[in-house]
Amino acid sequence: MKIEGWRDYWRKWRGTTAGAPPRIHSDEVFWSWVGALLGLGLLSWLGARFFAPRDLPLVIGSFGASAVLLYGAPRSPLAQPRNLVGGHVVSALIGVLCWKLFQDFPVLAQSLAVATSIALMHLTRTLHPPGGATALIAVIGGPQIHALGFLYALVPALLGSLTLLAVALVVNNLPRTRRYPEFWI
Template sequence: MNGYLQKMRGQGQSPPRVSLSEVCWSWLGSFLGMAAVALLHYKLLDQHGLMLLLGSFGASAVLIYGAVRSPLAQPRNLLGGHILSAVIDVTAFQWLGMYPWLAAAVAVSVSIALMHLTRTLHPPGGATALIAVIGGQSVHKLGYLYVVMPVALGACIMLVIALVVNNIPKTRKYPEFWV
């Protein structure tokens, strides 16, 4: 028991501060990526009862604009993690929607397992997997369209912005890998 509790103390140090330049590039990328998705959402789709803006995209922005070298931030993970999780989420809700607590637990846990198995682990995918269960009637009505829009389309828009912005400074390179 003592060894188990000792592991919770941690032994490493906090990561070093990033440069002001890195902060500015992260800010610019996240601003442009989220602005593009939000603008399309509010100006084009929301008028027709469709959506493009997801809370999980905020977490993706942290990774693809702020932690560009992380394996979890790479295009394979961004797209695969969101899309796979969205498919699982919609399926879980359709099969288990009468038990929302169970649908939520199944959607997130199965998504994590499949992201591991497919090497597409992207933590915001867990949130994407939860949204179709807790998202309300407007999300439920989308069914599998949820996978295409907002999930795949929004992630693709953010990826294009990440490819452009993250490769402007000489100190950044994105992606580290595609597949």
């Protein structure tokens, strides 16, 4: 690469001149807070009440990131139902498969799970960034997660994302200024 090419490359690191994102109205902040509180609260309660006694986790860390998208940015294409549910399920399946095939090579299993999840979410039009974490959790989640095997794609990935979706449908449509979803499929 020529010197000019390197200069252009490094210039990209400066970002654009668009400036900082605009401030969010306090109503948006409030409804984002309510959605996250109710969505994760319901998920946690269901998990403790019905799933923990059966050694099934219902709450995984990637759902925190999903809550940011669903309740904090409900109009984002990455927060739509297809992306939320499909992204978690596809990624969970990939994560479990990578664990089963490459558990003796944890570095490979971890990186392959996330990279392959991104590729498959792109190909299935279900890109949901927290899905990458769902795939990674399948690999690094420990004995309780590993014991689930492919059940991990159903509980917690599918059932948890459907619970967050149900709350998003209710909460994001309460105020006049919000609408959810933008699209289903």
